Amino acid sequence: xxxxxxxxxxxxxxxxxxxxxxxxxxxxxxxxxxxxxxxxxxxxxxxxxxxxxxxxxxxxxxxxxxxxxxxxxxxxxxxxxxxxxxxxxxxxxxxxxxxxxxxxxxxxxxxxxxxxxxxxxxxxxxxxxxxxxxxxxxxxxxxxxxxxxxxxxxxxxxxxxxxxxxxxxxxxxxxxxxxxx
Amino acid sequence: xxxxxxxxxxxxxxxxxxxxxxxxxxxxxxxxxxxxxxxxxxxxxxxxxxxxxxxxxxxxxxxxxxxxxxxxxxxxxxxxxxxxxxxxxxxxxxxxxxxxxxxxxxxxxxxxxxxxxxxxxxxxxxxxxxxxxxxxxxxxxxxxxxxxxxxxxxxxxxxxxxxxxxxxxxxxxxxxxxxxxxxxxxxxxxxxxxxxxxxxxxxxxxxxxxxxxxxxxxxxxxxxxxxxxxxxxxxxxxxxxxxxxxxxxxxxxxxxxxxxxxxxxxxxxxxxxxxxxxxxxxxxxxxx
Numbered sequence: 036x037x038x039x040x041x042x043x044x045x046x047x048x049x050x051x052x053x054x055x056x057x058x059x060x061x062x063x064x065x066x067x068x069x070x071x072x073x074x075x076x077x078x079x080x081x082x083x084x085x086x087x088x089x090x091x092x093x094x095x096x097x098x099x100x101x102x103x104x105x106x107x108x109x110x111x112x113x114x115x116x117x118x119x120x121x122x123x124x125x126x127x128x129x130x131x132x133x134x135x136x137x138x139x140x141x142x143x144x145x146x147x148x149x150x151x152x153x154x155x156x157x158x159x160x161x162x163x164x165x166x167x168x169x170x171x172x173x174x175x176x177x178x179x180x181x182x183x184x185x186x187x188x189x190x191x192x193x194x195x196x197x198x199x200x201x202x203x204x205x206x207x208x209x210x211x212x213x214x215x216x
Numbered sequence: 217x218x219x220x221x222x223x224x225x226x227x228x229x230x231x232x233x234x235x236x237x238x239x240x241x242x243x244x245x246x247x248x249x250x251x252x253x254x255x256x257x258x259x260x261x262x263x264x265x266x267x268x269x270x271x272x273x274x275x276x277x278x279x280x281x282x283x284x285x286x287x288x289x290x291x292x293x294x295x296x297x298x299x300x301x302x303x304x305x306x307x308x309x310x311x312x313x314x315x316x317x318x319x320x321x322x323x324x325x326x327x328x329x330x331x332x333x334x335x336x337x338x339x340x341x342x343x344x345x346x347x348x349x350x351x352x353x354x355x356x357x358x359x360x361x362x363x364x365x366x367x368x369x370x371x372x373x374x375x376x377x378x379x380x381x382x383x384x385x386x387x388x389x390x391x392x393x394x395x396x397x398x399x400x401x402x403x404x405x406x407x408x409x410x411x412x413x414x415x416x417x418x419x420x421x422x423x424x425x426x427x428x429x430x431x432x433x434x435x436x437x438x439x440x441x442x443x444x445x446x447x448x449x450x451x452x453x454x455x456x457x458x459x460x461x462x463x464x465x466x467x468x469x470x471x472x473x474x475x476x477x478x479x480x481x482x483x484x485x486x487x488x489x490x491x492x493x494x495x496x497x498x499x500x501x502x503x504x
């Protein structure tokens with residue numbers, strides 16, 4: 036009969052298999068050796084981190100998936116993902132992990148690796164540039180407001196030069212000098 | 217008179233002189249001397265940590281190394297600065313390799329991180345070093361019956377093993393003024409400030425959800441201890457009329473402003489007119 040001839044579409048729950056040849060088996064070691072990355076392999080994918088994340092519902096890759104992707108070696112996907120930059124750094128995932136995986140800290144590690152490859156959202160790169168150029172994120176403009184409150188118009192003790200000098204010599208300086216002139 | 221270093225960071229002095237002044241006046245009332253730390257600037261915020269972990273370590277270790285020379289602990293009124301300083305302090309105390317690498321950089325300026333000066337949030341110093349008994353003695357105009365919700369802010373609470381801060385500190389500092397602490401479901405949730413550079417609409421949504429949660433729980437005020445949280449909950453509130461068509465009219469006060477008012481400071485002395493959502497009507501009702 037005609038209807039049995041029709042090939043049904045594959046069920047939507049199936050996903051494309053991961054291309055094993057594109058996995059980077061060193062990625063997990065790279066992250067484990069970074070600040071607070073040691074507990075990475077303790078993850079048993081319970082997804083408590085995802086339950087704790089206030090914005091995971093708008094993430095394509097949820098926090099527990101990102102951790103799994105790191106363990107699998109999906110370096111390119113993780114470091115190019117928008118999610119690592121959307122992280123609020125609220126530490127709710129990390130705080131609730133029953134395996135003591137420092138999820139938020141690991142996302143900071145991922146951002147540092149992405150930054151090293153110049154994969155930084157423009158507005159975040161602009162903040163880095165601002166730090167190198169001005170030594171701070173906010174500068175006093177309304178000094179009369181300070182005087183109204185009986186405060187010194189200029190912030191006592193402020194010296195931006197050493198910060199500018201330090202950051203000029205680190206990754207921030209390199210990122211900020213590239214392609215912006 | 218106990219003396220502390222005062223590390224202001226960049227946001228409070230530029231955006232919230234009312235917070236700076238209220239903190240200074242409350243400190244004076246308790247005989248706390250705050251000396252502005254010499255030769256320091258911005259902590260870099262989580263944005264710097266995201267793109268340049270080592271640069272972030274050096275910048276904050278430098279601040280702590282300058283503080284080390286004074287022999288006094290270092291107070292900040294900003295959760296962002298507190299988070300950076302506490303995290304860097306924690307890393308450098310526990311990781312000899314990082315400490316060595318950072319000190320190599322600091323040596324160029326003749327500085328060394330020793331970990332002698334502990335970074336602390338102003339409200340924790342009030343709670344621990346002044347103590348609730350002494351604070352209670354100074355309450356002259358109690359805010360009896362006013363319902364206040366607390367937005368703690370992420371970087372003062374978490375990660376708890378690093379920040380070593382307990383939520384009860386702010387609860388007790390509010391209750392001592394005679395105010396009622398209004399609990400609300402989203403008390404742990406982020407204000408959304410950090411995500412603004414990457415997704416502004418998402419950041420605004422988070423601020424709106426916080427305000428809604430506090431308002432629905434019956435808060436008349438809310439208190440914050442961080443300039444970034446204040447941007448989100450106070451300043452951003454005005455825009456919510458446009459973006460969400462919602463008007464929360466929930467005054468957001470820094471904790472030293474509330475404490476100061478209860479200690480008899482005037483509205484001018486705590487800079488209440490600089491808060492964007494006016495708090496005056498509620499206070500005059502209370503006192504009328």
